Amino acid sequence: MTEKNFEIVQEPIKIEEVISKVEDRNAGAINTFIGTVRELTKGKKTLYLKYDAYVPMAEKKLSQIGDEIQAKYPDAKVAITHRIGELAISDIAVVIAVSTPHRADSFDGSRYAIERIKEIVPIWKKEHWEDGEKWIGDQLEKTAYPDGKPNPEEVQK
Amino acid sequence: MTEKNFEIVQEPIKIEEVISKVEDRNAGAINTFIGTVRELTKGKKTLYLKYDAYVPMAEKKLSQIGDEIQAKYPDAKVAITHRIGELAISDIAVVIAVSTPHRADSFDGSRYAIERIKEIVPIWKKEHWEDGEKWIGDQLEKTAYPDGKPNPEEVQK
Amino acid sequence: MIRILLFAELEEVVGKREIELSDEEISVGEIREKLEKQYPDLHKIRSAMAAVNEEYAENTVLAHEGDLVAFIPPVSGG
């Protein structure tokens, strides 16, 4: 079996292909999270994004996230594909699929995966607007670094 | 536009078709919940399921769930397709897709939808085992009615 | 005439999905009693929800000539 459950790809992601990797006779639930490029972020209009990654480490960390989910839910199956390169508005950046026997665990696993991606997986996006461009360092959709610099407490971690 | 966002169908559900109904330039997140037929439930081996529905009311109630999600998250788009008829192990019974600008809301909306389906949408499944068959009245994956009868408090509601 | 729809186990007990009542006006609760008298095995109708014209309705709701009343056992979609 040469199927890879944790991948960084350049081409458009086929959602059903990712989902099919987690299908299982004892799965009653599959949760899928799809991250897409949205046009407006904090009122600013994005023209397109560029994603870059430290590919081998990123695939390793995606796989680690899968292991972490299985440690919590031994019957879970997990697949994650993240795309890099230039993406237009509405393009799919990431597809996460988590199957479990019961539905609550599939939601939890999928939610966990997207949060962990934003913490530990070496992938970066650069937003391109009409009036400029910027690498985004906003793992948790909370912090923006308007001056391009996190504050001291954040550096400590 | 003849596209229906809330449907009861007889044929296999195409996941990407449901997802495409909620795509939006300002959606950054799409959560998809897929309910599949699992082989084992409480140790019992299911051979196949039969779903039946009160179709017009079921579509109306699915649509109401969409309205409830939009009341909470005005930017959300919701699509739900539920299949009825005979389903084999691993077949898809329901696909829910919820798109929102931010990811947390897509998870919440999708989770809300599946819980509400199990409360208010007139759809029933009948499990077929090697040694028998039974209509399941287990909306919330908590109660089974081994004697085919809910207890008095449940009747009151 | 009032049309009555029965689903899932209720349908199986009665042997058909649709029956008719000749009443001009009758409450949902009275329909339950009437049907259980007519079909003694239909006790599960007590725990079913009811809908009049595709909206859930309490026992006190009145159904009239031309209405469609459905009895909905605990649902199990998803």
Add this chain to the structure above:
Amino acid sequence: MIRILLFAELEEVVGKREIELSDEEISVGEIREKLEKQYPDLHKIRSAMAAVNEEYAENTVLAHEGDLVAFIPPVSGG
């Protein structure tokens, strides 16, 4: 020789993704200081995470000849 990888804004400041250090043994923290001295605009390397051979590493970790050390600014995948 120790290979150093720089990503995103760090890569842009230096103008290339990969540089090399001739050290035989050097700590991650010392590499940060050395690079910031060499590239004064590279102050953001302070807030970057570091990885040695594809595993996250603290400043005290020692890199040796043949190791691959990456500096990983705040990530933003997903």
